[in-house]
Amino acid sequence: MQNFNYMTPTRLIFGKGVVEKLPGTMARFGKKILLTYGGGSIKKIGLYDRVMELLKDFEIHELPGIQPNPKYDPSVLDGVRICKEQQIDVILAVGGGSVLDCSKAIAAGACYDGDPWDLITYKVKAKAALPIVDIITLAATGSEYDAGGVISRTETNDKIGYIDPLLYPAVSFLDPTYTFTVNKKHTAAGIADAMNHTMEQYFAEDTTLLNDGFCESMLRSLMVNGRKCLENPEDYTARAEMMLSCTYGCNGILSLGNSPSGWPCHAIEHALSAYYDITHGEGLAIITPRWMRHILSDRTIDRFVKYGINVFGIDASLPKQEIAEKAIDATYRFFESINIPMHLREVGIDESRIDEMAHHIAVNEGLENAYVPLTEQDIKNILLESL
């Protein structure tokens, strides 16, 4: 077991109606709020109006229009500019992981005199960040309980994960009823995203019995509850458990003490969505089973066997190779069963830029440190298998 240093300072306020506590929470941080959100779904579900009513005694400035795969230009830059011009005290992010990720980069950029890209690329270490409160409307990324965000820069096809302990939200409000209106496509993508977060930590060296069990529980819960959310979008219990599960995806609790390793599916998917702006969870679902097939070997087979037995209930008396292959197949079939397009061509990606993407990933993502190290050729093969 590896040494670790761990704390998650975020307060989770979870359940139906919890947003009513917003004014008291915001008052701790000041009067001047930057309200960040996306394409307007928070207006459709009435959340925008409720937030504005609750915060009528605060001074609110708005940054709307944050896109999926949130963009450095204009969103991060606009947000930083508003924070500086208006001397914002606290950011309130209302939406899904993209809105929150973008807000994290803004929070750091607002406290830095130079180009915020310096921080995102770790050229300069942030010294401070504005406090962040969020109200989450999509169960997926776990950004509400972690210190990271992913920011895209269109002109360079960069999609960079930016992590700093300064970026933990101070408070995350999680009301599962706000996810009732998430459509089937994005509900399914959220399931795949959170499952992949778990798998990236499960397929690693020197995991513990404890963490393996936590991960297996996450995967079973996400599959069972995710399917219920798709069948009945207003199933509160299922939406709530899916929301809680997603929250644990990236804050480290699933892998304390494990040997650190790269997240290969995320690394590959980041290039896909940087080049083609696809839905992150769908890209992950497409890549994951192909990556699994690629890394299955004598060295890794025991892990796949454990995964197959404990996550999918595959008969433990079968030969190892058969269990492992069935497990990979079950992974593919689960994603397919929740109607995720399982080929790159279905999300608009053909072979034309595969060489370029494979090169970009190999150069930028450091997958020589993954559970199974991946070369540029490995990455290219996985992408070709995924077409």
Next chain:
Amino acid sequence: MQNFNYMTPTRLIFGKGVVEKLPGTMARFGKKILLTYGGGSIKKIGLYDRVMELLKDFEIHELPGIQPNPKYDPSVLDGVRICKEQQIDVILAVGGGSVLDCSKAIAAGACYDGDPWDLITYKVKAKAALPIVDIITLAATGSEYDAGGVISRTETNDKIGYIDPLLYPAVSFLDPTYTFTVNKKHTAAGIADAMNHTMEQYFAEDTTLLNDGFCESMLRSLMVNGRKCLENPEDYTARAEMMLSCTYGCNGILSLGNSPSGWPCHAIEHALSAYYDITHGEGLAIITPRWMRHILSDRTIDRFVKYGINVFGIDASLPKQEIAEKAIDATYRFFESINIPMHLREVGIDESRIDEMAHHIAVNEGLENAYVPLTEQDIKNILLESL
């Protein structure tokens, strides 16, 4: 799923050699330290000398001799007095859960003008507490990652759980090598303690698939690694995983969103150790299987079936009643196999005060709110079964 509000502000610094970081951590809180510890085992293993060397630039006052089932008088009172007289900045607790629990009560008492018992009995709500740092030398209670402590007052046979968010340790240092010298008796008691913390949360209403899986993983890990620790006390990996598992016992992460309910085995055991000063984990191990048999019914059988299949691997095709009984039997036999005395008489408790203890528990512990409510007669029957 129930609403919840959750944050654990404690930083865990975990692994071999992490205590070397102590000076930097302590400096954040001030110069004047109250060093609390127990019967001197920290001197035998060299930890006391190392701490004194590391903290040679600090002003250290000592409170030694804190006993298991830590006592209000003299330990809490002495600690509070020293803190006030010496204007202590921070408490450094070095030892097991008892030393840390006692230190939490001191931390609150030091910031209160009246009798600290007012705080422990919630007659007065604490407004502040000194910061606490700990170095844990026994894997068991989880006090290093929770906001509670249990304090005994001998003259009234009270053993009270005192919980307040002010009492979270600021930093917990967890070096598994300091547990190498824990003897078999206390290693086994620690396993039982942490297993029981998990079971008290698992046997509850409205649990989630996610939390159930987390608890089952905890129990399997504690049994497997606990046994390894007994077989080879210097098995670093097993000691480390046991230490991490124990850490999650009482900080709520195993039951977020579950319906709250009393902890019946703890309630009963608190009376046993208040009246007879027995080892807490042994008391829990004795009570737990008898409590299980007592509450097994048509209403609860499905939970016992799940427990039996997922924790002990009992054949799922057997009749429910048989699985449940095998699960309870396996629980008993596990504790017996790690050489815990499994009858009250073996730890010096006879029938003479059972009526009195049952009455004390029924009046003070509120077990009408347990998963299965327990009357005074129920409690008496469980105690008689445990003789």
